[in-house]
Amino acid sequence: MKDYSHLLSIIIPFYNDERFIIDCLGSLFCQIDQDVQVVLVDDGSNDNTNHLISGFLNANSDVQVKIIHQHNQGISIARNVGLQQATGKFIAFLDADDILSKNYYAVIKPLLSADEDDLIDFNYQRFTDTPPVAAINEIADRVPYNFEAEGLSCLKPLFKHSMWHLWSRVYRQTLLDGDSFEAGRRYEDVIFAPFQYLKTQKIAHLNNSLYYYRDNALGITRNIKKSDIDDLHFALNKMISYTQTHDEDPLLRQLAAGMLLNCFNEIKNMTKAVHGFYHYGPALKRDIKIAARICQGSDIPAKKVMQMRFPEVDTRLSALRRALKKTKPRPATSSV
Secondary structure, eight states: OOOOSEEEEEEEEESSOTTTHHHHHHHHHTTOOTTEEEEEEEESOOSSHHHHHHHHHHHOTTSEEEEEEEOOOOHHHHHHHHHHHOOEEEEEEOOTTOEEOTTHHHHHHHHHHHTOOSEEEEEEEEESSSOOOOOTTOOOOEEEOOHHHHGGGGGHHHHHHTOOOGGGEEEEGGGGTTOOOOTTOSOHHHHHHHHHTTSOSOEEEEEEEEEEEEOOTTSGGGSOOHHHHHHHHHHHHHHHHHHHHTTTOHHHHHHHHHHHHHHHHHHHHHHHHHHSSOOOOHHHHHHHHHHHHHHTTSSSOHHHHHHHHOHHHHHHHHHHHHHHHHHSOOOOOOOO
């Protein structure tokens, strides 16, 4: 059995986050103890972030910190580097522009020390400028996923809503053995997190808001790239392949259907943002149709399954609407 130097390793990748990094670190360092290792991964920052961190760490030298510098290679590689350096029995992630509830560690430490769960997920809150105020004397409201009574069906709400943020979870390090983040992918959470739930039945949810997500205008959800469509296509294919490998399990197909529909909806929105209408290349069109076959007979609405079966109809209708909108005459303006 592997010996761990720490109970928890918290991995923080950063790149040019000088506006937010001190708030981020301050929200963490004010509450942790010697059982926590902080792994900071600099992904080639060229602004003032490293200088700010250096000053902060000099003033907070009692915390166990590992800092790694690398050339800019993207957040997926940065997280992989963090995983390689982590010495905690459990792993958590914190984005450099976000902050933690002041109750984060007090709530989760007793659960990690109890050593009953392989995976714990919890709630989060969004904010723009002013972060939420944490509850006073908050205790863990732990609800285990009821695999004993429901089997995989207990995961259906999770897969239906498909909120796969890496940072709203804590993972046992051995659960992640053999896994890594896909290099060059921005939507690495969708590619990574769902599959951790299919490895274990020791999973619990906390009805506690422990993470505060900053609604950053520079975030990836506000700045869609063509490559993001490829990332979601990759996630779609990964779940298709997993389901085909476990084709004998109807409950797994039900779970997969929720994630596949979510990927399809995200891809639709992304193609419209990039191309101005719903546009699917040949390979993507083929794989959406495969996903439709998996979704048939599930809880997915028939209308959505039909959209996935015939994505070319989506393309033609949305292209037509776009063309009509362009040719629609503008109302005349009256002169005074």
